[in-house]
Amino acid sequence: MPVKTTATGEPLDAATLRELRAIVGAEHVRHADGDVTPYARDATPLFRARPGAVVHPASTEEVAAVLRLAGARGIPVVPRGAGSNLCSATVPLEGGIVLVLTRLDRILEISAEELLAVSQPGVTSAALADAAAAHGLLYAPDPGSRSVATIGGTVATCAGGLRGLKYGVTRNYVLGLEAVLGTGEVIRTGGRLWKDVAGYDLTRLLTGSEGTLGVITEVTLALLPAPGTAGNGLAYFPTLADAGRAVTRVIAAGIVPATLEFLDARCVDAVEQHARLGLRRDAGALLIFGDDGEPAAVAQRLDRMAELCRDTGAIEVSVAGHAAESEALLAARRCTLPALSRLGSITILEDVGVPRPRIAEMVGHIDDIAGRHEVTIATFGHAGDGNLHPTCVIDKGDDEAAERAHLAFGEIFRTAMRLGGTITGEHGVGAAKLPYLTERLGAAQIDLQRRIKAAFDPAGILNPGKAGS
Template sequence: MTQVTAITTTWVRELQDALGPDSVLTDPDVTAAYARDQAMLVEAGLPAAVALPRSTEEVSAVLRLASRHGVPVVPRGAGSGLVGAANAVDGGITLVLTRMDAVLEVSAADRLAVVQPGVVNKTLRDAARGHGLFYPPDPASYDWCTLGGNLAMNSGGLCCVKYGVTADYVLGLEVVLADGRVLRTGRRTVKGVAGYDLTRLFVGSEGTLGVITEATLALRPAPQPPVTLVASFGTSAQTGQVVEQVVTSGLVPSMLEVMDRTCIRAVDDLMKADLDRDAAALLLAQSDSGGAVAAAEIAALTQLCEAAGADFVHSTDDPAEGDLLMTARRMALPALERLGSSLLLDDVAVPRSQVATFIDGCEGIAATAGLVIGVVGHAGDGNMHPTVVFDGGDPDQTTWAYAAFDAILELGLSLGGTITGEHGVGALKADWLEREIGPVSLSVHRAVKHALDPAGILNPGKVFRPVPGAGVAG
C-alpha cells in the first residue's frame, strides 16, 4: 500500500465513522455518477468518496475532517448546473446535499420559508402555493434542481424581468465554513443592515467559500393567471426596438422571452407548433398582474409590437394556450439537442438596448464557424443563451465550437455585458473572469477566498484559476 493510499484509507474510514457507512460511497463505478454536472466537455475528476449528509452537524463533521487532512471538497446538489461548478476533483470528497430536503417552515404572516439545500425548487413553489404565496426564481430545471444549487449559483429564470434572481429572495443563511464552523447570516426581518452583508457574499459563490445548509427565503403573494402574447418579426432589430420600448414605457411584464430563427425552426420541428418559420425572431411575453391590469399591459405591448412592424401578434388569456406557448420557449434547448451530438450552452447578459445587436453578432459568428448557433433568452433583462451545436466526435468542429464560444463571450463583453447572467462561472469560464472584472477585483476575490478557506479545499479550480504554489485551490 502506497503512502497516498494509506492516507486516503484513513480519512475515508473517519468519514464513514462520522456519517455511517451507508452515507459514504467509495465504489468508483458508483462515484463516477457524481463526477460532473450537465456541462458538456468540461473536465471532471473522480472523487475518492461521495458523502451524503443528513444534517448541518454531519456537514460540519465532513468539513472538519477535510480541513484536517487537506482533502478538497466539492459541494453538489442535483447536478443540474451548466458550467462544471459541481464537477469532482480527483481524490476529493463530493458532498451531496440532496438528503437534506426538508421545507422546515412556511410562514404566511412573515412571507418567508426556511428550507434545507436539498429541497427541489418546484417543491418549495408548491409548498408556498398552498399558503397563497409564491417563490419566483424559476430556472429551466425548476422541477429537479435544488435550492442549494440555486443559491450557490444565484440562479435566475424566465421570471427575472419582473421578479429578479435568487439573491433578491434570500433573507438569511446557515453556512458551514471550510474548517467546520457554522455561520449564520442575515435575519427574518424585512429590513436589517447590521454588519456586512455576508448573505449576499455566499449567494453566487459557487461553493468556494462555504457550504449552505439552510436558507431563509422571502416569498411573494401568488400571481394571478397570466395573459400571454406572441409576436413574430422579420428582423432582430424590430425585436430589439420592442424590448427597448418596453423598458422606456415602464411596462413590467412577468416574462419577456426571445427566440431567433434557428430556435424557432428547431422547436417547430420538434413540437409541430405551426410557428412562423420565416421569422427572424419570436417574442413571448406574459403579464401576471391579473384582470384588467394584465389585459392593459398586454394591449400596450401589442401596440409596441405592431408599431415596430411585427408580422404577427396574438394574445390570449386562456391558461392552456398560454402554457403551450411558454412550453415552446422552454423546449428550445431540447430542440437544439436534436441537431448535433454536442452543445456548448452560453449565458451572456448584455444591456437590453444591445439585445438585437447581440443576436445578429451570434449569427455572424455561426457563419464564420460554419456551425449552428441558436439564440434563446430572457429579452426583458438582456440575458441571452446562445447554444453552439456541433459534432463532438469531429476534432475540427470541436475546435471551431470552442472558438465560437469564446467569440460569443468576447461579443458580450464588447457590448457592455457580462460572461454570465445566471449560470455562473464554474470551471467553464474561469479563464474569462479576470477579463471581465480586472486584476484588482480578482485580487479582492482571492483575498476573500483565502480569508474563508486558507487551505483552498472548497471547490478548487472553480470561479478562478489557482495561483501556482498557493495550496489546493489558490
C-alpha cells in the same frame, strides 16, 4: 477544445473512508468506480473529473464534521445539489469528495404572516414554489431547470430565470443562510428580516459563490403574494434583431412585464419538435411576452405589448387564451436548451448579458461571429433583462467544430464586454468561464476574491480550481 477530463478519481485512503462512514453512515459513503462515475459531470458539456468519493450527509452537523475532516487532511470538497448547473460548478476538478445535499430535502416552514420560507438545500426549486403556491404565495425565481435544480444549488449559483426583468433573480429573495465554512464552522447570516444591516452582507456574498466559500445547509427565502392572474402572448418577427428592437420599445414605453423571452427560428423548431404546441416554424424569431397581476391590468398590458410588437414589424401577434396555455408555452420555453440537442449530440450553451438597448446589436454580432467561424449557433434568451443564450450545436467527437465553437465563444464574450455586458448572466463561472473572469473583473478584484476565499476556506478545500482559487 476536447473534453476536459482531469486525471483524478484517486480513491481516498482507507482511514479517511472509515471516518467518513462514521460521520454519515456506511451506506452514504460511496467510492467504487461505478458509484462515482456519474458524479464526474454535471449538466455542462465537455467537463469531466471523477471524485474519489461521494458523500450524502443528512444534517448540518454531518456536513460540518465532513468539512473538518477534509480540512485537516487537505481533501477537496465539492458541494452538489442535483447537478443541473451549466458552468461545471460541480465538477470535482481536483478529485476529492463530492458532497451531495439531496438528502436534506425538507421544507421547514412557510409563513404567510412573514412572507417567507425556510428550507433545507436539497428541496427542488419547483417543490418550494408549489408549497408556497399552496399558501397563496409566489416564490419568484424561476430558473429553466426549476423542476430539477435544488434550492441550495440555485442559491449557490444565484440562478436567474424567466422572471428576471420584473422580479429579479435568486439573490433578491435570499434573506438568510446557514452555511458551513471550509473550517467546519457553522455560520448563520441574515435571518427573517427584510431590513438588517448588522455587518457585511455575507448572505449576498455566499449567494452565487458556487460552493467555493461555504456549504449552504439552510436557506430563508422571501415570498410574495401570488399575483391574481398571468397571461402571455406570442409575436413572430422576421429576425431575432427585430424581436430585440420590440423588446427595447416595450421597456421604453414604461412596461416592465414578467416575461419577455425570445427564440430564433432554430430554437422554435427544436421546441416545437419536443412540445408540439403548434408554433409557426417559418418566421425568423418568436417573442413570448407576458405579465402577471390583476386581470384587468394584465389584459391591458398584454394589449399594449401586442400593439408595440405590431408597430415594430411583427408578422403575427396573438395572446394566449387561458392560463394553462400560457403555462404550456413557458414550460416549453424552459426546455429550449435540451430540445436543441435534437440538432446535434453536444450543445454548448452560453450565457452572455448586455445592456437592454444593445440586444439587437449583440444578436447581429453573434450571427456574424458564427458565420465567420462556420459554426451553427442558435440563440434564445431572456430578452427583457439582456441575457442571451447563444447555443452551439456540434456532433460528439467533432473536435475541429468544438475548437471553432471555442474561438467563436471567446469572441462573443469579448463583444458582450465591449458593449458593457458580462460573460455570464445567470449560469455562473464554474470552470467554464474562469478563463474570462480576469478580463471581466480586473486583476485587483480577482486578487481580492482570492483573499476573501482564503478567509472562508483557509485550507483551500472548497471547490478548488474554480473562482477564488
